[in-house]
Amino acid sequence: MRVYVLPTTFRGTELFSVSGKDAHYLTRVLRMKEGSSFAARDATGAFWDITITAIDKGECRLSCKRAGTEPASVTDSLPSYRGPFPEIHLYQCLCKGKKMEQIIRQTTELGVTRIIPVSSEHCVVDISGKKEERRNKYGTVVKEALQQCGSPVMTTVAEPIDISMVVSEWNNRGTAMVLHQVAVDNQLSLTELLQSHTKAHPRTPIALVVGSEGGFSEKEVDQLVSGGFYPVLLKTNILRAETAAVVSVALAQQLLVSHL
Amino acid sequence: MRVYVLPTTFRGTELFSVSGKDAHYLTRVLRMKEGSSFAARDATGAFWDITITAIDKGECRLSCKRAGTEPASVTDSLPSYRGPFPEIHLYQCLCKGKKMEQIIRQTTELGVTRIIPVSSEHCVVDISGKKEERRNKYGTVVKEALQQCGSPVMTTVAEPIDISMVVSEWNNRGTAMVLHQVAVDNQLSLTELLQSHTKAHPRTPIALVVGSEGGFSEKEVDQLVSGGFYPVLLKTNILRAETAAVVSVALAQQLLVSHL
The missing domain is CATH 2.40.240.20 (Hypothetical PUA domain-like; domain 1)
Structure with a gap:
């Protein structure tokens, strides 16, 4: 719709x-x-x-x-998926212009709850200026995506934060993960993590932290992991940032929905 | 790597x-x-x-x-996923220029085996001319993606075919699906389909047919379904063509890998 x-x-x-x-x-x-x-x-x-x-x-x-919970008139008769939509918060390290917009567009289409742009060590994007311009641009991308796909989730884009603030911003709302290219000992897969998440906390939100083109520094991953974020290595090729974002949101959604 | x-x-x-x-x-x-x-x-x-x-x-x-099965020297020490990579054949209805390239780039990164561009009723792309130019462009996109992600799967892009040829081109090599926005009775989900696929035919290839911006005509879906292709409706919002392609490949890969 x-x-x-x-x-x-x-x-x-x-x-x-x-x-x-x-x-x-x-x-x-x-x-x-x-x-x-x-x-x-x-x-x-x-x-x-x-x-x-x-x-x-x-x-x-x-x-x-x-109009209450359903609109009386619709402009398009395509049926659409009505949910449940798991609450996914995407902490996305800032990528260059068009790539960031592509990530926002595609994850909005998928029905992500909130996108929090994150400034990290290997980001090449300077967020000090043009705040208003960026806010407007992201707002337009979200609005166009919502209008086109008719998602029942009203995705929001937060103000950019530094990666050192991610743990406190998330504030233990639910299971949180950082998508990282390096395997660590006794690592859980995305499937294992989300299966135990849905068993223990059905319907609580999850957080995904996705890196920029340059990935994370070791220090950043350590900070997130000591803040309770699980390092997750996807069972696929090493993906470019914009592919990693849409893929990890889609996989998380699939795992959460099929187990709810 | x-x-x-x-x-x-x-x-x-x-x-x-x-x-x-x-x-x-x-x-x-x-x-x-x-x-x-x-x-x-x-x-x-x-x-x-x-x-x-x-x-x-x-x-x-x-x-x-x-160099045998492994190279002696590598230029980059990033670890990478070595497989198994399920054999996924993507029949992708032709989208406009940059969108088609984005689909080829992202699904190559993910490790799809073969991409077959498909001309369908609602495609707005004319494939009659510029064959050589398009072939070169797609080849360049695949090559750049392979070099960047180091996928162990050497993705190939086939010559475009008409949608009426998809069933015979596929020739019953394994489970085949058409991603369709309309629900039908007794429909299996992607999860159910791929679980039964891997039980019955572990390691045989699968095919995904993904529409262009305009979707499929009813006649096209009927043809594919009578040719043995299952109509699949993803449990998510209605996605734009370029998002649907990367998402369906990622989900199929996840379902096939975790069960192999």
Whole structure:
């Protein structure tokens, strides 16, 4: 099911206007006209039934009615998976521009709960400037992905943090893993870890830490491991960062869903 | 382990020269000098120990010795997963330029055996012209991915075929699936299918058919299903074509490896 995602400036009012890219998406991509009705979600994930009351000079005026747990009108009749979606938090070390966007796009499609960009020693991305620009870019990528795939999970992207803050940010909410290319003694596989996780804590969230193009330094892995994060080595080739992210989220989701 | 992939023009001779992109990769990316030794593989997957005997005007002259099942010298000490790699054949409906390349790159990294580009009703890609150009482009993507990830599987990309030929091309080599967005009665999940596959036919290959941006027509799915392909609906959101490809290969690999 494809749903329109309302701008974050929407505050639950009955009348609302959109312009710019949002209006373009409605009138050009979805080809809506005056009088068209469609399903939408707000930033909290709540459903709304929307009707376009007027289109004027690139602005769309909308009439919005709260829709309960399911929207009354949908723009696309494709059936979709309704869950359960395990709660996955992705701590993603910052990759270069397009790669980071690809990771955000693909893991949002999969239904990851939260993406936390992480600055690490081998990151080549400077996060000191352009905060607003990056925030907007990531927000747009998530919004487009949500609109396209109709995920029931309203993925959020957090502000970037330093890798030394990951353990305290996670705060022991559930089983946490760092995807690492080096095997250690008595290591559990992703399957073993997630099977024991779901037995012990069904429905509690999990965290995945995925490195940037340059991987982790030994010190970083040591810090995470002493903070209770399990080092996991996937039974596959060594993957590039953007492949590792989507693959590890997909595998975790598969293991958690099939055992829930 | 990172290995150099020899050009397809290499015929197993003791003396061989490379120029252009291949020489650039050796001297600039891997920073090899005269006298440097490194591991390489030829198009059949066989290992070679290579020494650079001369670098002259953008040309590298190489001395090549057949290396048995393992190379004597490696350029990178990263440990890597040695297998087993289940034999996965990906019938991928043609997506637009960069997306198709992304799919080829990521599934090569994962260690898929063979990628067969497929022309289907909802494909927007015209495959009638530019055959040579496309072949070269795909070949370059595979080669770069293999060199970067050091996969022990020498992925090949076949010539594009029409979707009506998929059943006969596959020729019942093993369990075959079509990733479809529509649920049907008594449908098996990917997990159930691959569990029964590995019980019944351990180590026989599997086939995955993944749609283009526009998905499949009903007629195409019917043809594949009557040809013995199982329709599989992944327990996740409806994914874009390039995400569906990498995710389905990763999930299949995980299910096959953990049960082998």
